[in-house]
Amino acid sequence: MFDVAEIARLAEAHSPELVAMRRDFHRYPELAFTENRTSGIIAEKLEKLGLEVQTGIATTGVVGMLRGGKPGKTVMVRADIDALPIVEDAETEYTSRNRGAMHACGHDGHIAIGLTVAELLAGQRNELTGNIKFVFQPAEEIVSGAKPMIDQGVMAGVDAALGLHLWNDDLPGYAGMHAGPSMANVDSIKLIVRGKGGHGSQPEKAVDSVMVACQLVTTLQTLVSREIAPSEEAVLSFGTINGGFASNIIAPEVELTGTVRSFLPEVREKMIRRIEELAVGLGKALRCEVKFEVVYSCPAVVNNAEMTDLVRSSAIATLGEKKVLDLKPVMGSDDMALFLNEVPGCYFVIGSGNPNGQTFPHHHPGFDIDESSLVVGTRVMTQAVLDYLARA
DSSP, X not given: OOOHHHHHHHXXXXXXXXXXXXXXHHHSOOOTTOOHHHHHHHHHHHHHTTOEEEEEETTXXXXXEEEOSEEEEEEEEEEEOOOBSOOOOOOSTTOOSSTTOBOOSSHHHHHHHHHHXXXXXXXXXXXXXXXXXXXXXXXXXXXXXXXXXXXXXXTTTOOEEEEEEEETTSOTTOEEEOSEEEEOEEEEEEEEEEOBOEETTOGGGSBOHHHHHHHHHHHHTHHHHHHSOTTSOEEEEEEEEEEOSOTTEEOSEEEEEEEEEESSHHXXXXXXXXXXXXXXXXXXXXXXXXXXXXXXXXXXXXXXXXXXXXXXXXXHHHHOGGGEEEOOOBSOOOTHHHHHHHSOEEEEEEEOOOTTSXXXXXXXXXXXXXXXXXXXXXHHHHHHHHHHHHHO
16 A cells, blocks of 8 residues: 555656646536536546446436455545536636636536546555545535435445545645534525516606615625624625616516525524514515525535544645644535535645735636645545545
8 A cells, every 4th residue: 555655656647637637627617417528527537447437426426436455444535526607717728618607616626636536546446445435526516416416325335524625715735624613504595575666767656676675685784793693603695686677667576696604503593584584574664575585505514523633634644734724614615514414524625726826716707726736635635535444
């Protein structure tokens, strides 16, 4: 079985292939549940490595089982594969050719790392004690891919789960993790405001749904500032507001969509309940009907303490103690949470920000990663898998 130095050497030797894979996936991004080209490439590569491959899981998900030569436990390695509905604003040779879709969160890199870890470990299968299940999950960006994969049995026989996320808030060469809640729960919400249409010159004969919608956006923010304790974090953000026909027509209906996030279940429950109460009550006071809907939900990402310690030790052995960070929890969300609800595990990050300071945040049209992070992620994940199997 290879050691830390050999993993580093092999990962570095795979650097050109890592970069080429990542750029190919970046060039041809696909949105949630339509990742057909992406999943086809993943399945083909896993089959060539001799893994037991399943396709069509949760529509476009792929699972590859690598069985070790000696009996033992099974660890899952998860990578998300979908892109975002963003028009890319960048000029590179790998800029998205699927206009309106973009890998603006690093999932292209996650796929490349997952496939490379599979290749490195497949070469050691006879020496492995236990098994590795590689799970390539669709639809993370709408937190809708993990649940159907679980429902279709992907967690059968799995004892622990590992996942990584490239992270532009940190520099390449660094890894970070946090035991306990590390990413927030999220609820995607919809508010439909129904008023009465009319002529823009006669507002008294109409009920202005646009005005009520604006009041809702402003007033609902007071729930965070005035009803949630500062020590119990929450954030409410509206991402879309749609309604109306023309500048001189008072719109009869407006639709708002947004997200509400927190770490504690009781805070989540309070926010959802109070958003509906306040929205319906304010709408009634302003002569509008307001309908509230939770479109989808995802719990908080909670890392198991023992698994987090294992990954931290693996990262320290790989990168050195000074380059392993204890991260603060973030308000971003990820349905890796559902896998971690099934088995103990750890979701950690690998720094991918530009060391020259030219870094765009995740979900930005100019997002890109420092590609040296691909080798770092491969090294840390490979080491963590081997350390888990050796200790299990």
